[in-house]
Amino acid sequence: MVTTFLYDDPEHPDRQTGSTTTAAYTSSDQLLLMALDMWERQQQTHGRGTCACGWPIEIAWHSEMNGWLETKDYLCEVCTVRKGEEVWHTIVRDTRPPGHPELPPFEFGKTTTERD
Numbered sequence: 001m002v003t004t005f006l007y008d009d010p011e012h013p014d015r016q017t018g019s020t021t022t023a024a025y026t027s028s029d030q031l032l033l034m035a036l037d038m039w040e041r042q043q044q045t046h047g048r049g050t051c052a053c054g055w056p057i058e059i060a061w062h063s064e065m066n067g068w069l070e071t072k073d074y075l076c077e078v079c080t081v082r083k084g085e086e087v088w089h090t091i092v093r094d095t096r097p098p099g100h101p102e103l104p105p106f107e108f109g110k111t112t113t114e115r116d
Contacts, residue, residue: 053092058106063113065103068096 006018025033041050051060059065070093079087104111 055092059094059103061112062103062106063111065094066113068094070095 001024002022004020004022005016006020007013007015008017009015049057051057053060071090072093073088073090076087076089079089106112
């Protein structure tokens with residue numbers, strides 16, 4: 001819920017004259033927003049979605065990405081305080097240089113690496 005304060009008195013611009021409040025989201029509204037978010041993410045990844053790591057499948061699973069990813073670990077001060085011991089998070093970076101040729105089109109079974 002958001003409250004917006006109104007200041008409509010020209011003689012006293014610092015004096016509040018009223019307010020408006022937006023309605024709270026219903027559970028149906030929240031469900032629709034979650035569905036929209038999922039649909040928009042799929043559109044960004046051509047309908048394939050994302051891997052559990054959060055990367056788009058056509059990048060994360062593409063065999064041409066072998067050797068182009070680098071990891072770095074960072075200490076999270078907030079998680080460390082919460083848990084009472086050091087908590088490190090790993091991020092993954094795409095290290096392909098600017099101007100590197102685009103990846104070939106992603107195709108399951110063709111540009112993926114399968115387990116023997």
